[in-house]
Amino acid sequence: MRERxxxxxxxxxxxxxxxxxxxxxxxxIGLTAAIVAVRDDEPLILTTRxxxxxxxxxxxxxxxxxxxHRTFEIGLREWVAEQTGxxxxxxxxxxxxxxxxxxxxxxxxxxxVVSVGYLALTRIxxxxxxRASVWRSxxxxxxxxxxxxxxxxxxxxxIAPGLADWVAEAPDAVSSSGVSRRVRVNLLFGLLFGxxxxxxxxxxxxxxxxxxxxxxxxxxxxxxxRESAEKRAPLxxxxxxxxxxxxxxxxxxxxRLRAKMKYRPVIFExxxxxxxxxxxxxxxxxxxxxxxxxxxxxxxxESTAIVEPTGEMSLKTGGRPAALFHFxxxxxxxxxxxxxxxxxxx
Numbered sequence: 001m002r003e004r005x006x007x008x009x010x011x012x013x014x015x016x017x018x019x020x021x022x023x024x025x026x027x028x029i030g031l032t033a034a035i036v037a038v039r040d041d042e043p044l045i046l047t048t049r050x051x052x053x054x055x056x057x058x059x060x061x062x063x064x065x066x067x068x069h070r071t072f073e074i075g076l077r078e079w080v081a082e083q084t085g086x087x088x089x090x091x092x093x094x095x096x097x098x099x100x101x102x103x104x105x106x107x108x109x110x111x112x113v114v115s116v117g118y119l120a121l122t123r124i125x126x127x128x129x130x131r132a133s134v135w136r137s138x139x140x141x142x143x144x145x146x147x148x149x150x151x152x153x154x155x156x157x158x159i160a161p162g163l164a165d166w167v168a169e170a171p172d173a174v175s176s177s178g179v180s181r182r183v184r185v186n187l188l189f190g191l192l193f194g195x196x197x198x199x200x201x202x203x204x205x206x207x208x209x210x211x212x213x214x215x216x217x218x219x220x221x222x223x224x225x226r227e228s229a230e231k232r233a234p235l236x237x238x239x240x241x242x243x244x245x246x247x248x249x250x251x252x253x254x255x256r257l258r259a260k261m262k263y264r265p266v267i268f269e270x271x272x273x274x275x276x277x278x279x280x281x282x283x284x285x286x287x288x289x290x291x292x293x294x295x296x297x298x299x300x301x302e303s304t305a306i307v308e309p310t311g312e313m314s315l316k317t318g319g320r321p322a323a324l325f326h327f328x329x330x331x332x333x334x335x336x337x338x339x340x341x342x343x344x345x346x
Contacts, residue, residue: 030115031076032061032246034094034253035086037124037135038270041282043289044124044135045250047242048083057141058243059250060084060133061115072116080120084133090121090269092260094252097245115245119253121269138254140240141247144208145254145289147200158236159189159217166215166228184211202288205255209248212238220247258288263339265306268327276314276322277301284340306331306338 035046047057062079069075077088098114124135139146143154167181174180179187188208190200213221216228219241229235241247261267261284270283281297301307308328313321331338 026112028113029064029072030061030113031064031072031079031118032059032097032115032249033076033080033088033091033118033120034059034250035080035084035088035120035122036138036253036257036270036287037122038283038286039124039135041286043138043286045138045141046084046086046122046133047136048133056243057136057240057246059246061246064116073118076116076118086122086133087125088120088122090119090266092119092256093117094119094249094256097249113244115249117249117252119256121257121266123270123272136240138250139289141242141250142205142209142254143239145202145205147202147289148285148291154238155189158238159212162217162232162236162238163189163211163215165232166217200290202290203255203259205258206248206251207255209251213248218247220245261287261339262341265327265331265338265340267340271327274310274312274324274326276324277307278322280307280325300340304331304338304340306340 033046037044037046046060048060049055060080060083062075062083064072064075069078072093073091076091080086080088094117096114096116098112144152144159146152163185167185171182172180175184188201188204188211209218212218213226214228216222216226216230216232217235217238218229219235219237221229222233222235223241239247242250257266267280267284267287270287271280277298280301281292281294284297285292306328307325310324310326312324314324315321
């Protein structure tokens with residue numbers, strides 16, 4: 001029997017492929033980093049500065065060059081160094097974002113950008129913000145995620161009315177996961193629509209962002225031409241928008257970090273080499289977006305033996321001197337999941 005030629009090694013061009021090729025836009029791989037630090041009890045994200053009146057916040061990013069970059073991470077570190085000068089410690093690949101329409105509207109023949117998102121942790125140096133980058137609180141972009149002083153005001157003033165209207169438009173509409181709009185709102189925002197005080201799960205950052213996007217309450221939804229947003233225009237500002245889908249990438253990074261610090265000691269990538277237990281607690285609270293019970297937190301830290309005293313005291317507390325601690329790295333060899341499974345008080 002005569003073997004059928006393979007389109008991969010046949011010297012004869014595939015006519016159908018040639019005819020279809022002009023209709024397919026090229027694909028470009030982008031690398032995008034959500035770089036997190038904590039300063040003065042505030043979770044910060046490194047953004048790039050753009051010039052001009054139409055400037056919009058963005059995460060450090062750039063194209064992957066297979067000639068220059070042996071790996072994605074090498075390319076990422078090169079772009080971050082070039083754009084921000086920030087040293088990266090812990091780096092973790094998050095997700096590949098390739099939805100059509102992320103960077104272009106229908107009919108646009110520019111390359112379709114598939115972005116590989118990363119979470120990176122660092123400590124802020126004295127020369128921060130000297131390049132074309134600036135540290136900003138991630139609550140500038142997600143004001144509904146900071147519950148350290150109770151439910152954020154933006155929930156009652158903007159989110160609750162907007163979501164109530166969205167639910168009323170199609171109360172029985174069911175998502176692809178088989179859950180109605182009302183149930184999704186209750187699950188993700190807890191205190192709204194008869195949620196009966198359901199605990200606010202701090203890890204569901206991306207799911208809350210995507211719900212607000214679908215409901216047409218975010219500037220990105222209006223920018224992308226979503227019908228739900230167009231009929232609500234002009235929109236009440238709900239957090240600072242970001243370039244392309246960078247706010248979605250940041251939401252993914254926030255949720256990943258909030259979850260991961262419970263089973264891996266990544267929180268210490270954000271700490272100084274020596275710290276008080278109060279400083280550790282405030283850093284955990286900054287990332288989690290929730291207040292922690294002081295005595296319970298200290299008992300947890302002591303029972304996990306994840307830190308140990310240095311024998312020195314801090315005089316910067318404004319009151320009585322406090323004992324200094326450091327991360328006990330030997331814990332990584334003693335058990336597989338040395339994180340801080342903090343008990344969160346609503």
